[in-house]
């Protein structure tokens with residue numbers, strides 16, 4: 593069937609047919625495995641469950657290297673992927689942020705990506721990169737189950753691979769990821785898209801510069817490592833994704849480390865109704 597009709601069929605199915613509920617037992621287990629989900633209040637958990645059910649209805653999971661993606665695994669991934677959308681009103685509209693792809697590929701362990709880089713002298717360098725996850729612009733999301741499975745524990749360190757990759761997806765809605773997702777009209781009381789971006793970067797640029805400096809001091813000068821994942825120092829897009837991981841899974845510690853970023857992330861992820 594041509595892709596268009598497939599899409600149309602999916603659209604009809606998702607807009608007209610009722611979406612099956614996530615079974616209560618499986619949902620409870622997902623909450624229990626993830627302290628940052630268990631900590632949500634009951635109305636928030638209800639909203640997240642509805643979002644996750646819609647997400648599962650519209651996405652396809654593919655296990656790589658023979659991995660069987662069970663319902664429990666898919667629900668774990670869906671709940672964490674939907675966490676950033678929790679305060680964006682109507683679930684179907686909120687899930688529109690993820691409507692540019694269908695497939696989520698789950699690897700049992702870390703995935704090895706072959707990369708090539710052309711240097712300034714015109715020499716091509718081939719190397720491999722070990723990945724816990726990857727998000728492709730207008731394409732699928734890849735996750736390593738080994739890392740997804742660890743989410744309950746790694747929340748202590750403020751890390752979460754699912755949030756990381758899906759926040760890249762949000763960032764990519766305005767083109768190549770640059771650490772600034774599309775901002776809503778009136779963001780932080782601004783009156784133009786330009787002013788909204790200026791308000792965003794006025795907070796993020798100094799925070800990123802300061803974090804990079806802290807990582808460089810740790811790497812080269814023996815200073816203590818910062819709490820936030822040092823991978824965030826590789827680019828502004830990664831800093832945004834890494835900061836969001838911590839914001840969603842360990843807000844208390846994140847607020848101690850990056851008090852200035854909390855109001856900006858709240859303005860984006862928890863807009864006033």
Ligand SMILES: [Zn+2]
Pocket residue numbers: 756760830833
């Ligand atoms: Zn990343």
